[in-house]
Amino acid sequence: MTLLQKVVDGLIRLSTAFGAAALVLVALNILTDVIGRLFGAPLAGAQDISQMLMVLIVFGGMALCDRHGGHVSMDVFEPWFPKRMNAWLDAISALIGAVIFAGIAWTVYESSKLSLMLNLATNIIQLPKAYFQWALSAFAALTAVSMLLRSIRLALAPADEAPEHTEEVL
Template structure:
């Protein structure tokens, strides 16, 4: 059961990272075109809108992968002094706290997306519907929360930490 959930989570994390990568590519291309256009006196129309919206996809698209690989900031000054059981408990609690945080982010943005849709809110210049990007942020936040919850469950039931498995492979 856990193995199947891990496979599903890893595929969702990969999909999330793929969208983050697309966001990064779009971001770089838009900035490049805008900078070159500014040099010739013709900046790209709507570049601020595109940059703002794709930044959301870029950041939240990579968040689940960052957690999966253990890339979040961790203060480990006292880790060597704590017993192994306490370090494991701290890892479980931090994964659960991360799950709660990302579920609340998704929930808050979901409410905001409903409001954006109701008021037909859009970006300033290109009139891109804000709700689309907010729905995407909700999904990407929930994927991150799912990955963190699964990590907490794996740590609790089997002691397996997927972050350390990736370190040993490298």
């Protein structure tokens, strides 16, 4: 299990690097477009590029968000439940999240087949959509695996090792 966790952690770091690189590219894309507009020559396809890179930004960092417990959770009844029950509820919610992200990965992958068959592309500069769908599918699958491992880890953890939840006031 620890070897699998190390491999998944390495893939999470890689997906985060892709997301960070996409974030830099979006910033450069917008900067180039704004400067080009100043001189009457906006960047052709800036909107297409930004939209496709947003896929990499959002889903590239999703597994890292899960790994650090960054997803929003509402623990209304947590103070009244025993520590072990809270750990099991966390494990079940991570498992549900894994199923949801696996469903997203599968659905987007199936959609990419249609995009290839119909040669679907972005509106302005005709970027093929399938490549970005494959990236989204891979990142969603990685998030599903990460959530599944977290679910197993929480379910098998001894009662005294159940994680404490941190509260953030809005």
